[in-house]
Amino acid sequence: MKARAYAAFTVNAFQSRLAYRSAVWSAAFGDLVFIFARIAIWVSVYGAATSTMTDGVTLPQAITYAIIAGPVLYWDFARLLHDVGTAIQTGDVAVYLLKPLHYPAFLLASHIGHFLFELLLVVLPVVVIAGLTYGMVPPASLFHALAFLGYWALSFMMLFALASLAGLAAFWLMTASALEWFLMSIMTLLSGGLVPLWLFPGWLAAIAGHLPFAWVSYYPAAVYLGRLDVSQTLLYFAIGLVWLAVLLGALAWLWTRARHRLIVQGG
Amino acid sequence: MSAIIEVSGVAKTFRQPKRLPGLGGAIRSLFSRDYTEVRAVQDVSFAIAPGEAVGYLGPNGAGKSTMIKMMTGILVPTAGSLSVLGREPHAHRMTNAAEIGVVFGQRSQLWWDLPVRDSFDLHRHIYEVPEARFADNLAFLTTMLGMADYLDRPVRQLSLGQRMRAEIAMALLHDPKILFLDEPTIGLDVVAKDAVRKFLAQINRERGTTIILTTHDLQDIEEICPRLIMVDDGKLLFDGELPRLRAALGSRRRLRLEFGSDPGPITLTTARLVTDDGAAKHFLLDAEDTSILDVLTELGSGYDLKDVTLEEPAIEEVIRTFYQSKPQRAAEAL
Numbered sequence: 001m002k003a004r005a006y007a008a009f010t011v012n013a014f015q016s017r018l019a020y021r022s023a024v025w026s027a028a029f030g031d032l033v034f035i036f037a038r039i040a041i042w043v044s045v046y047g048a049a050t051s052t053m054t055d056g057v058t059l060p061q062a063i064t065y066a067i068i069a070g071p072v073l074y075w076d077f078a079r080l081l082h083d084v085g086t087a088i089q090t091g092d093v094a095v096y097l098l099k100p101l102h103y104p105a106f107l108l109a110s111h112i113g114h115f116l117f118e119l120l121l122v123v124l125p126v127v128v129i130a131g132l133t134y135g136m137v138p139p140a141s142l143f144h145a146l147a148f149l150g151y152w153a154l155s156f157m158m159l160f161a162l163a164s165l166a167g168l169a170a171f172w173l174m175t176a177s178a179l180e181w182f183l184m185s186i187m188t189l190l191s192g193g194l195v196p197l198w199l200f201p202g203w204l205a206a207i208a209g210h211l212p213f214a215w216v217s218y219y220p221a222a223v224y225l226g227r228l229d230v231s232q233t234l235l236y237f238a239i240g241l242v243w244l245a246v247l248l249g250a251l252a253w254l255w256t257r258a259r260h261r262l263i264v265q266g267g
Numbered sequence: 268m269s270a271i272i273e274v275s276g277v278a279k280t281f282r283q284p285k286r287l288p289g290l291g292g293a294i295r296s297l298f299s300r301d302y303t304e305v306r307a308v309q310d311v312s313f314a315i316a317p318g319e320a321v322g323y324l325g326p327n328g329a330g331k332s333t334m335i336k337m338m339t340g341i342l343v344p345t346a347g348s349l350s351v352l353g354r355e356p357h358a359h360r361m362t363n364a365a366e367i368g369v370v371f372g373q374r375s376q377l378w379w380d381l382p383v384r385d386s387f388d389l390h391r392h393i394y395e396v397p398e399a400r401f402a403d404n405l406a407f408l409t410t411m412l413g414m415a416d417y418l419d420r421p422v423r424q425l426s427l428g429q430r431m432r433a434e435i436a437m438a439l440l441h442d443p444k445i446l447f448l449d450e451p452t453i454g455l456d457v458v459a460k461d462a463v464r465k466f467l468a469q470i471n472r473e474r475g476t477t478i479i480l481t482t483h484d485l486q487d488i489e490e491i492c493p494r495l496i497m498v499d500d501g502k503l504l505f506d507g508e509l510p511r512l513r514a515a516l517g518s519r520r521r522l523r524l525e526f527g528s529d530p531g532p533i534t535l536t537t538a539r540l541v542t543d544d545g546a547a548k549h550f551l552l553d554a555e556d557t558s559i560l561d562v563l564t565e566l567g568s569g570y571d572l573k574d575v576t577l578e579e580p581a582i583e584e585v586i587r588t589f590y591q592s593k594p595q596r597a598a599e600a601l
Contacts, residue, residue: 019380098364
């Protein structure tokens with residue numbers, strides 16, 4: 001494969017975002033308001049809660065969870081959905097077929113660029129401000145810190161695969177916005193980004209804990225806090241990899257179908 | 268030389284879900300499985316040799332873009348066979364894509380937010396163009412297309428004419444053997460159209476790049492393409508050179524003779540009188556090989572002849588008559 005070409009897509013996506021500098025400020029401000037609102041909820045919950053209700057999680061840990069599971073892990077996948085959706089709706093996706101490149105790989109490369117841009121210019125400043133204001137606990141151990149990095153990469157790939165799958169569905173639905181809402185609400189509930197799974201009722205936590213969404217927010221943040229021991233951390237990482245393989249397989253299959261439809265039906 | 272593109276008996280039929288009118292119809296069509304068949308291309312055959320420049324002409328909806336999409340490998344024909352550079356384009360999408368260049372007049376391939384130069388650089392990586400070759404091509408194309416002053420501007424700030432020149436340049440950066448252009452001059456002003464036409468003609472002549480362009484602007488064809496393929500309703504109407512089209516249509520030249528004084532009625536065997544305004548008479552030359560000299564010789568020197576003008580039929584007119592008399596003419600021309 002042309003690694004250089006795909007690396008160039010990453011760099012270009014990053015650079016193209018620099019053209020809209022004012023968007024950085026509004027995104028950072030929005031994230032900041034959102035994270036402060038969520039932290040305020042935890043502060044008031046902890047004011048009234050007993051330790052059994054919080055499952056042994058301290059307030060600083062809950063705040064740390066909110067910061068990590070929120071802005072850090074939950075990147076703006078709507079952009080990816082929009083990219084795919086409009087490319088399909090306008091027929092621009094044909095332009096990608098005209099070039100000697102693989103469209104899903106192109107999407108991945110350019111969204112890594114968007115992700116890095118947001119990480120450096122939006123997420124890190126927000127995390128620093130929120131962390132300095134409310135305090136963040138460090139990773140539970142060196143093992144958990146390293147494991148978190150692995151889980152983070154897995155989280156990115158998982159959300160990429162989920163959003164791309166939803167985006168490609170636009171080939172049949174002719175719009176990506178219906179799926180955007182669907183995915184957004186599913187993610188809000190099942191990823192654990194808003195409410196950690198340990199606060200879910202047991203049966204729901206059991207289900208959510210085995211669906212791929214949980215690897216986007218819940219597991220990485222839980223590993224950071226040391227909620228999973230060494231063997232659990234490794235086990236769930238392996239399960240996450242299996243899920244990722246399944247989703248990427250589905251993505252490749254759906255793309256083949258979509259391409260077939262495109263070249264037979266003309267989009 | 269053997270053909271670089273071979274199209275034989277190609278047809279493309281689209282199935283479109285039937286839309287029923289009104290809100291109730293819209294809801295019903297969510298569940299209905301009714302399709303209308305749209306035949307975009309029907310039984311089209313032609314072959315193109317390396318280095319040719321071919322104009323693919325037809326009115327809107329004639330199936331021009333569909334044909335281009337099939338040749339570039341992003342649509343599969345419903346019937347017939349199609350080979351580009353010895354390959355079936357859609358089955359070898361990647362290899363095919365690397366050896367052709369494609370420009371869509373109505374669809375940009377440049378990166379909107381990036382300077383033109385960055386789009387070109389990206390293109391270099393995608394097509395793995397060697398550094399030196401790329402630098403040469405870029406320098407050549409920049410001079411030829413006069414892009415030097417906007418190479419560093421983001422694409423979104425360019426005028427349509429500038430953008431189209433950049434699109435064409437990008438499609439040529441990897442030295443494609445064939446350049447496909449789908450309505451490359453659409454929406455351009457006279458100056459930009461002229462620049463694009465001159466450049467394409469030159470690329471075809473000097474670099475030997477095979478050019479296939481669709482258009483409904485006849486001047487594109489006159490200036491770039493010696494050969495013309497004409498389609499309508501998905502069917503091939505004419506394939507050949509422009510003079511041959513004129514001949515096939517029997518398009519007649521018009522001769523105007525102006526006299527100092529009314530010479531009275533004149534009858535000639537070489538030319539047919541159509542209008543007689545006394546001192547000015549219009550004749551039609553029915554035979555293709557009749558020259559003015561023949562007419563003047565027959566006329567003799569006994570007249571007070573002041574002026575002679577011979578008008579070639581305008582290509583616009585030729586084509587208009589062609590389309591208007593389609594069913595009968597098409598059969599004769601082919």
